Amino acid sequence: MILEAKNLSKSFKNGEKILSVFSDVSLSFDSGDLITIMGPSGAGKSTLLNILGTLDTPDSGSIIINGQDTQGLTPSEMANIRNQVLGFVFQFHHLLPEFNALENVLIPNQIAGEAGNETKGKELLDYIGLADRMGHFPSQLSGGERLRVAVVRALMNEPKLVLADEPTGNLDLGNANRLVDLFKQINDDFGQAFVIATHNPEVAAIGNVQCYLENGSLSFSDKV
Numbered sequence: 001m002i003l004e005a006k007n008l009s010k011s012f013k014n015g016e017k018i019l020s021v022f023s024d025v026s027l028s029f030d031s032g033d034l035i036t037i038m039g040p041s042g043a044g045k046s047t048l049l050n051i052l053g054t055l056d057t058p059d060s061g062s063i064i065i066n067g068q069d070t071q072g073l074t075p076s077e078m079a080n081i082r083n084q085v086l087g088f089v090f091q092f093h094h095l096l097p098e099f100n101a102l103e104n105v106l107i108p109n110q111i112a113g114e115a116g117n118e119t120k121g122k123e124l125l126d127y128i129g130l131a132d133r134m135g136h137f138p139s140q141l142s143g144g145e146r147l148r149v150a151v152v153r154a155l156m157n158e159p160k161l162v163l164a165d166e167p168t169g170n171l172d173l174g175n176a177n178r179l180v181d182l183f184k185q186i187n188d189d190f191g192q193a194f195v196i197a198t199h200n201p202e203v204a205a206i207g208n209v210q211c212y213l214e215n216g217s218l219s220f221s222d223k224v
Helices: 045-052 075-084 101-105 107-111 118-127 143-155 173-190
Strands: 003-014 017-029 034-038 060-065 086-089 161-165 193-198 209-214 217-220
Touching (some): 003 045, 017 045, 017 060, 017 209, 017 217, 034 045, 034 173, 075 086, 101 118, 101 143, 143 161, 143 173, 173 193
Parallel strands (some): 034 193, 034 209, 161 193
Antiparallel strands (some): 003 017, 003 060, 209 217
16 A cells, blocks of 8 residues: 555634535555546645645544654655655646756656666656657746656656646646546556546546545545
8 A cells, every 4th residue: 555544634724714625534545546536626636635745734634655654754754755655746837947857857866865867867758758858948848748747757756656736727638638648658557656636527537546525525436
């Protein structure tokens, strides 16, 4: 088991009012899973993904990653788990504008204290069809190309689970379809586990486990 979330609840306080986002949510992720979480805007999908990725904390419940309960870990220990076990793809690519595509994808290696593995970075950029764009800066890439570079960056440390938050939200239909196809291809070719939060039914449909978050609860479909 890569990650197991047990009985997660999260709320926010606004003045005297308390807004419950979700309660008693449990789910787990294993190698090869491609899990999608769908729901309307404001349902708490991004909040749930941030908690699963240890970027936020729940009010109650536990997150176990690689058999280790994350409660009580130091910030440095949490950062190490994120760097070595988890990969992140956000709606906004968050590429560094002063670095070219290859330099951007090497950053996770360098955060881990290693020299950037240029050979691997080039192989992955070639795999996603950007071999001729690796020397280009983000401003010279299309939106779809920038997101694909962000996917490669998320894969550089061979994470066990990649969390993608509305990755197609800012893309046109053609680039969105290409990105979805890429997730499926990586999942098929390498058994890479993904969890993708989306409000798009076509994106949600690629999951071998499909979840729906609404009114504070998470429901599941059967595996397909």
